[in-house]
Amino acid sequence: MVSMGPQHPSTHGVFRMNVRVDGETIVGLKPVMGYLHRNHEKIGERNTFLMNMPFTDRLDYLTSMGNNFGYALAVEQLMGDEAKPPERAEYIRVIMAELTRIASHMWSIGFLLNDLGAFFTPALYAIEERELILDLFEWASGSRMMCNYFRFGGVAADLPPGWLDRCRAIVENRLDKKIDELDEYLSGNEILLDRARGVGVLSTEDAINFSTSGPVLRGSNVPYDLRRAAPYGIYDRFEFAVAVGNHGDVYDRYYVRLMEMRESVRILKQAVRGIPEGPILAGKKTYQIKVPAGEAYGRVENPKGELGYYLVSDGSAAAYRYHVRSPSFINLTALERMCLGRTIADVVGILGSLDIVLGEVDR
Amino acid sequence: MAIGSGVIRGHWITLRRFLLTFARDVRDGFALRRRGGGPQPLDFFKTPTRGEERVVVQDATIDGLFTVEYPDERLPVFERFRMLPVLIYDDEDGNVRCTSCNICAKVCPPQCIWMVQAKSPKGTVVPLPEDFFIDMDVCMNCGLCAEYCPFDAIKMDQNFELANSERHRTHIYSLQDLLVSSAYYAQTHPEAWSSPEETAERAKVAKKKGQRLQKALGAGRGVGTESAPKTSALI
Ligand code: SF4
Ligand code: SF4
Numbered sequence: 001m002v003s004m005g006p007q008h009p010s011t012h013g014v015f016r017m018n019v020r021v022d023g024e025t026i027v028g029l030k031p032v033m034g035y036l037h038r039n040h041e042k043i044g045e046r047n048t049f050l051m052n053m054p055f056t057d058r059l060d061y062l063t064s065m066g067n068n069f070g071y072a073l074a075v076e077q078l079m080g081d082e083a084k085p086p087e088r089a090e091y092i093r094v095i096m097a098e099l100t101r102i103a104s105h106m107w108s109i110g111f112l113l114n115d116l117g118a119f120f121t122p123a124l125y126a127i128e129e130r131e132l133i134l135d136l137f138e139w140a141s142g143s144r145m146m147c148n149y150f151r152f153g154g155v156a157a158d159l160p161p162g163w164l165d166r167c168r169a170i171v172e173n174r175l176d177k178k179i180d181e182l183d184e185y186l187s188g189n190e191i192l193l194d195r196a197r198g199v200g201v202l203s204t205e206d207a208i209n210f211s212t213s214g215p216v217l218r219g220s221n222v223p224y225d226l227r228r229a230a231p232y233g234i235y236d237r238f239e240f241a242v243a244v245g246n247h248g249d250v251y252d253r254y255y256v257r258l259m260e261m262r263e264s265v266r267i268l269k270q271a272v273r274g275i276p277e278g279p280i281l282a283g284k285k286t287y288q289i290k291v292p293a294g295e296a297y298g299r300v301e302n303p304k305g306e307l308g309y310y311l312v313s314d315g316s317a318a319a320y321r322y323h324v325r326s327p328s329f330i331n332l333t334a335l336e337r338m339c340l341g342r343t344i345a346d347v348v349g350i351l352g353s354l355d356i357v358l359g360e361v362d363r
Numbered sequence: 364m365a366i367g368s369g370v371i372r373g374h375w376i377t378l379r380r381f382l383l384t385f386a387r388d389v390r391d392g393f394a395l396r397r398r399g400g401g402p403q404p405l406d407f408f409k410t411p412t413r414g415e416e417r418v419v420v421q422d423a424t425i426d427g428l429f430t431v432e433y434p435d436e437r438l439p440v441f442e443r444f445r446m447l448p449v450l451i452y453d454d455e456d457g458n459v460r461c462t463s464c465n466i467c468a469k470v471c472p473p474q475c476i477w478m479v480q481a482k483s484p485k486g487t488v489v490p491l492p493e494d495f496f497i498d499m500d501v502c503m504n505c506g507l508c509a510e511y512c513p514f515d516a517i518k519m520d521q522n523f524e525l526a527n528s529e530r531h532r533t534h535i536y537s538l539q540d541l542l543v544s545s546a547y548y549a550q551t552h553p554e555a556w557s558s559p560e561e562t563a564e565r566a567k568v569a570k571k572k573g574q575r576l577q578k579a580l581g582a583g584r585g586v587g588t589e590s591a592p593k594t595s596a597l598i
Binding site for chain 2: 047048050051052053054055057058121124125128131132135138139140141142143146148156157160161166169170173174181184185186187188189190191192193285286287
């Protein structure tokens with residue numbers, strides 16, 4: 001029995017694995033979730049609905065726009081028609097969410113290679129594109145990572161002048177080429193193939209039974225994507241394909257992410273071409289938000305999988321009950337199944353292919 | 364493990380990027396000097412004077428490896444970029460805009476704002492802050508206080524170079540530390556300053572100003588930066 005990890009600075013105290021080994025071979029693995037002591041869900045019951053928005057940024061801190069989106073949807077469900085976002089806001093939301101997906105997958109692919117031992121070139125190439133996207137976030141929302149940009153019934157501020165032009169330039173002329181380059185750089189690399197093909201296999205059945213979601217589920221050949229299965233916002237208007245893999249191994253999870261980025265670029269192209277002028281918020285801007293009693297579950301297809309917010313409101317200023325279904329946490333439950341029979345050296349790569357962020361694992 | 368065409372192709376991409384980086388530096392005139400260096404050719408060891416650092420814009424056309432040699436080079440600061448809150452006083456009359464209405468404290472998610480409302484000698488409430496505190500280490504830079512302040516009094520600053528070696532004394536900002544002039548804000552936020560919303564808001568607040576000033580003076584104390592007492596009780 002070996003206590004393995006934390007092998008990343010951000011996981012200290014929060015995550016390690018108790019691994020049972022027979023020689024080099026894994027015969028048992030128990031993920032040990034520690035504590036970040038952030039208490040997100042309990043604080044969500046103290047905070048008013050609006051005050052909780054910046055806290056959601058910090059769940060999966062690489063995808064704050066997507067986190068905002070899910071939470072806004074949950075509260076909007078309770079508020080009903082009064083909080084229906086105007087057209088322009090809907091477009092902005094989709095643009096931000098898809099940019100987030102690319103940024104997050106870039107990061108994930110870069111660091112998967114890092115976990116596999118390719119220090120550090122692929123990560124740097126991937127981070128470059130992410131940087132450009134974070135610039136866009138900072139320009140529109142004021143922050144690169146803790147965006148706090150969505151409001152119930154729209155977004156916090158309109159896109160600044162010039163923003164769309166730069167976004168268009170990046171989306172139309174740059175990202176496709178860079179994703180191709182990454183594909184060419186990595187997908188056929190024999191060392192990567194050796195380390196990723198047939199490693200960490202999760203069968204279709206297991207992927208469903210562990211209720212995994214996102215690229216982990218789709219890598220195991222389940223074409224389930226909330227943007228198609230239960231469209232939210234205006235996703236039903238866009239053309240895109242759901243990427244799936246066949247074998248459920250590390251390589252497929254990597255490749256699904258790569259294909260998803262291409263699809264995101266496709267959605268982005270449609271969105272930046274179709275975005276209308278107009279208001280960006282339903283109703284008046286106020287901090288006193290009236291949320292009627294009831295319960296709601298708002299969910300989005302976040303880069304790492306289904307991110308859901310369960311809310312119970314008793315009509316007061318704060319939620320009566322607040323719970324987050326976070327993809328990183330749930331995908332981790334399948335880790336043991338993927339690792340059994342593999343060697344110690346594979347564990348880090350398999351963990352990397354899950355693409356977890358610890359802010360979501362312990363709330 | 365076989366080293367095949369995939370690995371070789373990968374190396375070719377790395378080499379191309381490497382060469383592109385040099386090509387870009389030659390194109391931008393950095394063949395013979397350090398990118399973050401001084402103004403002369405061959406200024407390998409000089410650093411630019413503070414405030415005159417090259418601003419590097421990364422847009423869709425940038426190629427090669429991009430690195431910003433901070434602090435000798437900088438990224439542009441976007442107008443909406445937010446760090447910590449500041450309180451604004453108007454240059455023309457030195458008036459603090461804040462009316463101590465407490466809304467910012469109410470919307471602040473980690474609850475790091477608290478204030479003391481000014482009182483006249485008779486004990487009546489004066490719409491000015493006697494003191495105003497923000498615990499900057501608790502502040503999560505979310506900007507909600509600035510977004511929902513009805514008097515345009517609290518704004519987000521862009522200064523991010525805040526390194527310090529002590530927390531308890533220096534990171535609890537009081538009114539003194541928080542005040543900045545409207546000219547400063549106009550300079551850091553030119554778009555917002557000239558926007559129709561903020562212009563209208565300023566006009567509205569200007570009307571009330573005379574009244575507020577009189578009230579405050581009637582209460583036996585001046586207004587603006589100098590008048591706020593330094594409070595040490597909470598530190
Ligand atoms: S800063 Fe604004 S919101 Fe806060 S007390 Fe002053 S006037 Fe009210
Ligand atoms: S920026 Fe956010 S956390 Fe900081 S003082 Fe304002 S409301 Fe509070």
